[in-house]
Amino acid sequence: MEHVDIDLPGLFRDDLPQEERERIERHLAVCPSCRGAWEDIALLGGPQRRRRPAVPDGYFAALPSKIMEKRLHPVRTNWVRPFFDILRPAIPLAAGALVIIFLVRSAVPPPVTTDRLAVGANEAVDYLGFDLAELSSDLAQVVEPLLSDRALASIGRDLQETGLEDLEPTTVSEVVADLDESETDELISKLSERVIL
Amino acid sequence: MTAISDQELVEQFRQGREPAFNEIVLRYQERIYWVVRRFLNDHDDADDVVQDVFIKAARNLRGFRGDSSLYTWLYRIAVNLSLNAIRRKRVADFFRLDDIGDIASHDDIGPDGRVEADEQRQLIESAAQQLPPKQRTVFVLRYYEDLSYEEIAEILHTSVGGLKANFFHAIRKVAEHVKRQHGTR
Known part of the structure; x- marks a missing residue:
């Protein structure tokens, strides 16, 4: 069976020339395959093709002025909003996580900090009880970086490791003064090996 | 005037x-x-x-x-x-x-x-929503808007032959969807 070049959808659209319509109908009469396709397609013909969903009353009358208004006063696109919409479900989870972190952190005792040690960070002379000027150049290279806040926090941890975690507010000089020689050596040794900056 | x-x-x-x-x-x-x-x-x-x-x-x-x-x-x-x-x-x-x-x-x-009450219209609309973009576009412009293939070709910058094929496939898919829905009721 030679299939004609047919525009089956055109049949229900009623926009085919009469000759073309007749040609297709003749073909459908003898071709079960095309007739089957047409029977499917014919479902879509009829009045529902013309039927339109509802539009609010007066919509088209008001549309030109809405467009004019939007043209004259464009609303800046809020590009943040879509991201917020996407992230919105995660907000309660994030809040919960923050609460848990806060609770866990408050349950853990605070580490020995620079505040607790009451170190005068700028007073290099008092630092570890030594005057930098009197230190050998090798040791000075180790001690100089320790003057930063980050380094002082590190010292706090070292003091903890040497069993001095229960210190009352004091200066490092005072702490070191209480150490015996081996403890001082140990402390300096720990500080020397630590990568702190 | x-x-x-x-x-x-x-x-x-x-x-x-x-x-x-x-x-x-x-x-x-x-x-x-x-x-x-x-x-x-x-x-x-x-x-x-x-x-x-x-x-x-x-x-x-x-x-x-x-x-x-x-x-x-x-x-x-x-x-x-x-x-x-x-x-x-x-x-x-x-x-x-x-x-x-x-x-x-x-x-x-x-x-x-x-x-x-127009169930058939809604069935067709919901089926059309499932179509791939090109078929959906041709379906809307041809089935609903009655544009000719030549006009659609001009809008989409494509060939009439390709549009006919797209429309035919779109129509078949929508028709199958409608038939299936009727069959399940």
């Missing part, structure tokens, strides 16, 4: 006469609305896109060369913005689980809250 042509309206707008653009809106707003509405299947979404179509048109009208007719040009903008809106909506709906269900619900309820 002879109606002023599209080209004359465009010229007037280019010369700064705002009423000319208003006339263009009045002339094409319904046709553009129904194209967009058939794509998006929701009045509020369609309203936003229709406004954007004309705003974009106004912005670019000074550069409109008139190679195609004005309505073809407007249709092209409408199709592009509708497809963009569909993509955006799919992404948004993917993340916004609580709002799923709004997509199909708007058209079910008329302005007076009455459930529309």
Whole structure:
């Protein structure tokens, strides 16, 4: 069976020339395959093709002025909003996580900090009880970086490791003064090996 | 009295006469609305896109060369913005689980809250929403808007032969969906 070049959808659209319509109908009469396709397609013909969903009353009358208004006063696109919409479900989870972190952190005792040690960070002379000027150049290279806040926090941890975690507010000089020689050596040794900056 | 042509309206707008653009809106707003509405299947979404179509048109009208007719040009903008809106909506709906269900619900309820009785129309619309973008575009422009293949080819910058194939496949898929739905009731 030679299939004609047919525009089956055109049949229900009623926009085919009469000759073309007749040609297709003749073909459908003898071709079960095309007739089957047409029977499917014919479902879509009829009045529902013309039927339109509802539009609010007066919509088209008001549309030109809405467009004019939007043209004259464009609303800046809020590009943040879509991201917020996407992230919105995660907000309660994030809040919960923050609460848990806060609770866990408050349950853990605070580490020995620079505040607790009451170190005068700028007073290099008092630092570890030594005057930098009197230190050998090798040791000075180790001690100089320790003057930063980050380094002082590190010292706090070292003091903890040497069993001095229960210190009352004091200066490092005072702490070191209480150490015996081996403890001082140990402390300096720990500080020397630590990568702190 | 002879109606002023599209080209004359465009010229007037280019010369700064705002009423000319208003006339263009009045002339094409319904046709553009129904194209967009058939794509998006929701009045509020369609309203936003229709406004954007004309705003974009106004912005670019000074550069409109008139190679195609004005309505073809407007249709092209409408199709592009509708497809963009569909993509955006799919992404948004993917993340916004609580709002799923709004997509199909708007058209079910008329302005007076009455459930529309036209099941067949809704079946066809829901089937059309499942079509791939190209088939969906051809389906909307041909099935609902009665544009000729030549006009659609001009809008989409594609061949008539390809459009016929796309439309035929679209029609078959929609018909199968409708038959299947009828079979399950």
